[in-house]
Amino acid sequence: MKRVSTLFLKIALFLIGLPVLAMCIFLVPEIAKYIAVNPKQGYLKYLVYLDLYASAIPFYFALYQAFRLLNYIDRNVAFSERSVRALKKIKYCAITISILIGLGMPIFYLLAQMDDAPGIIVIGLVIIFASIVISVFAAVLQRLLQDAIDIKSENDLVV
Known part of the structure; x- marks a missing residue:
């Protein structure tokens, strides 16, 4: 049962990564072309690329760490320092994504002004x-797992 549930979660991680990859391949270049219609604002195209691709890097790194965490669960080493480190890396990735998207919000604002679509903001x-919630x-x-590891190590020393 445990292997089936972790397999389901691994497949879910893969399916979460596919739409973001599709957006990076197809949607980001279109957004960059659309926002740089005015020749005076041609530099904005590179800011769009920088912001959206830079935020995709920690996203995929966090997915990889989640995949590693599921592998730790499969191997019955979920209560280890490796799991705590994986959760810490996921936390930092989520913080990084929220900062990068926050820095790119002026670009979203310009895009919303050009398209007259406040939904983009x-x-x-x-x-x-969502990134802050995940963080x-x-x-x-991470804190709960660290406490559980500490309790486990204390119990191992008592016995």
Whole structure:
């Protein structure tokens, strides 16, 4: 049963990564072309590339760390320092994503002004909020796991 649930979660991680990859390949260049229509604002195209591709890097690194965490669960070493380090890296990746998207919010604002679509700003805010929630959740899990490891090591010393 445990292997089936971790296999399901591994597949879910893969399926989470596919739309982001598709957006990086197809949508980001279109956004960059659209925002740089005015020749005076041609530099904005590179800022779009920098912001969105730079935020995709910690996203995929966090997915990789989550995959490693599921492998630790499969091998019955979930209560280890490696799991705590993986959760710490996921937390830092989520913080990095929220900072990068936050720094790119002026670009989202310009895009919303050009297209007259305020929903674009809301999408950016949702990404920031989701990253902060994931960061807090990973921090709580990291703390709980560290406490469980400490209790386990104390019990091992008593016996």
